[in-house]
Amino acid sequence: MNxxxxxxxxxxxxxxFSGAPEKNDFYSxxxxxxxxxxxxxxxxxxxxxxxxYLGPIFESVxxxxxxxxxxxxxxxxGTNETFKKVVNELHKNEISVIVDxxxxxxxxxxxSFKDLQYNKQSSKYIDWFNGVDFSKxxxxxxxxxxxxxxxxxxxxxxxxxxxxxxxxxxxxVKYWINEFNIDGIRxxxxxxxxxDFMRELSILVKNMKKDFWLMGEVVHGDYSRWIKDAxxxxxxNYECYKGLYSSHNDKNYFEIAHSLKRQFSxxxxxxxxxxxxxxxxxxVERITSTIKYREDLYNLHLLLFTIPGIxxxxxxxxxxxxxxxxxxxxxxxxxxxxxxxxxxxxxxDLINFISKLSQIRKDLKSLKYGNxxxxxxxxxxxxxxxxxxxxxxxxxxxxxKNEIILNxxxxxxxxxxxxxxxxxxxDLRNKKEIKINPNTGRILKKI
Numbered sequence: 001m002n003x004x005x006x007x008x009x010x011x012x013x014x015x016x017f018s019g020a021p022e023k024n025d026f027y028s029x030x031x032x033x034x035x036x037x038x039x040x041x042x043x044x045x046x047x048x049x050x051x052x053y054l055g056p057i058f059e060s061v062x063x064x065x066x067x068x069x070x071x072x073x074x075x076x077x078g079t080n081e082t083f084k085k086v087v088n089e090l091h092k093n094e095i096s097v098i099v100d101x102x103x104x105x106x107x108x109x110x111x112s113f114k115d116l117q118y119n120k121q122s123s124k125y126i127d128w129f130n131g132v133d134f135s136k137x138x139x140x141x142x143x144x145x146x147x148x149x150x151x152x153x154x155x156x157x158x159x160x161x162x163x164x165x166x167x168x169x170x171x172x173v174k175y176w177i178n179e180f181n182i183d184g185i186r187x188x189x190x191x192x193x194x195x196d197f198m199r200e201l202s203i204l205v206k207n208m209k210k211d212f213w214l215m216g217e218v219v220h221g222d223y224s225r226w227i228k229d230a231x232x233x234x235x236x237n238y239e240c241y242k243g244l245y246s247s248h249n250d251k252n253y254f255e256i257a258h259s260l261k262r263q264f265s266x267x268x269x270x271x272x273x274x275x276x277x278x279x280x281x282x283x284v285e286r287i288t289s290t291i292k293y294r295e296d297l298y299n300l301h302l303l304l305f306t307i308p309g310i311x312x313x314x315x316x317x318x319x320x321x322x323x324x325x326x327x328x329x330x331x332x333x334x335x336x337x338x339x340x341x342x343x344x345x346x347x348x349d350l351i352n353f354i355s356k357l358s359q360i361r362k363d364l365k366s367l368k369y370g371n372x373x374x375x376x377x378x379x380x381x382x383x384x385x386x387x388x389x390x391x392x393x394x395x396x397x398x399x400x401k402n403e404i405i406l407n408x409x410x411x412x413x414x415x416x417x418x419x420x421x422x423x424x425x426x427d428l429r430n431k432k433e434i435k436i437n438p439n440t441g442r443i444l445k446k447i
Contacts, residue, residue: 007310009276017036031077033077037090038086039339047313047358048359053098063329065102069110098183103193108154112129128162129156129157160194177205183213239263249291249292251379253379276312289322296399297350299398299440303397306395307372308386319351366388394446400439405434
């Protein structure tokens with residue numbers, strides 16, 4: 001039984017969330033903006049969250065993914081003592097802490113790259129980077145060029161085959177665990193990380209903390225490679241991210257049903273693997289900006305909390321805030337928010353719905369650990385079953401504007417209680433029927 005499936009995540013992008021300046025000046029005194037997270041703990045607990053994934057928190061140039069110092073909290077967020085205090089408060093409230101590990105690349109202000117710029121061919125760090133070539137200039141007018149992440153020359157690709165580089169990064173991780181007592185790392189750009197490095201990292205952290213959690217950011221590819229070969233615990237499920245919203249936008253549940261059957265049904269390619277499920281994050285448009293019909297937000301979240309895998313909520317989307325990608329940056333996806341202001345000025349019905357879903361998920365082992373079996377799929381209706389041992393749960397969603405009526409021919413016959421809707425009871429024997437209202441769903445536990 002994979003205890004990772006107990007997790008319900010909240011995802012915060014700290015630099016935006018806390019209202020930090022867009023760029024680091026590297027001389028200002030630290031400001032303890034990260035302490036703002038403590039104010040949000042009651043909100044997270046109401047949502048049912050027991051794990052917090054924090055975007056980049058270490059000293060960087062701009063957005064956090066251009067790391068300058070792996071051993072120091074970004075001065076725009078506070079100090080190392082600030083982060084210790086935050087972690088302690090989260091742990092007191094039984095919330096695990098997962099941080100972003102940016103190991104594929106560093107920022108141009110990192111000491112090793114500055115040394116390369118200054119000492120050029122004589123730099124002892126020349127082999128710390130991938131693809132250094134002194135026969136050409138970089139677009140930043142360096143007397144050499146180098147490999148980057150996705151063509152961004154402010155993100156200098158590290159050479160993870162270099163023993164010194166690997167040891168430097170692994171020492172940073174040891175420091176994070178010993179100094180801050182973190183519970184896991186989300187590996188940024190895991191789809192381009194060296195597999196040998198990830199395996200070494202996994203061995204290190206599991207020896208230090210048996211239940212330490214490693215999750216990889218992988219957009220495309222066979223997710224099982226990162227779980228089986230790189231020894232990660234989880235991988236971002238971008239396939240279902242897309243299917244969850246577009247199945248509603250296109251009124252086509254066949255899309256998400258196809259992905260779920262392919263991934264998790266008996267013999268599925270990710271059967272018994274715990275993928276990281278989400279409806280938005282810091283890199284994609286807010287779900288309320290993506291979804292065509294706001295009434296579909298409820299069935300979308302119902303699916304998020306009942307399909308196989310680990311659900312995650314991105315801060316602010318529970319209030320249905322909007323956010324679209326800009327032509328130059330992602331600032332609109334990563335806004336500063338105040339929890340009291342949001343609760344007093346924004347809709348809270350989705351928050352209440354998520355809170356209910358979290359509790360149901362915690363109560364039902366079948367939703368966390370059960371196998372997956374499709375019952376039926378139509379353009380605007382979808383039903384599947386999760387089962388473990390003697391616990392069986394049937395999930396039904398109806399995205400149409402019309403009420404639908406189901407009988408024992410549509411759902412396995414038996415007696416059920418709808419744990420989502422006031423514990424309403426149904427006896428689907430002897431041709432009894434069950435109604436599903438427009439744009440709603442049911443979570444039916446067999447009794």
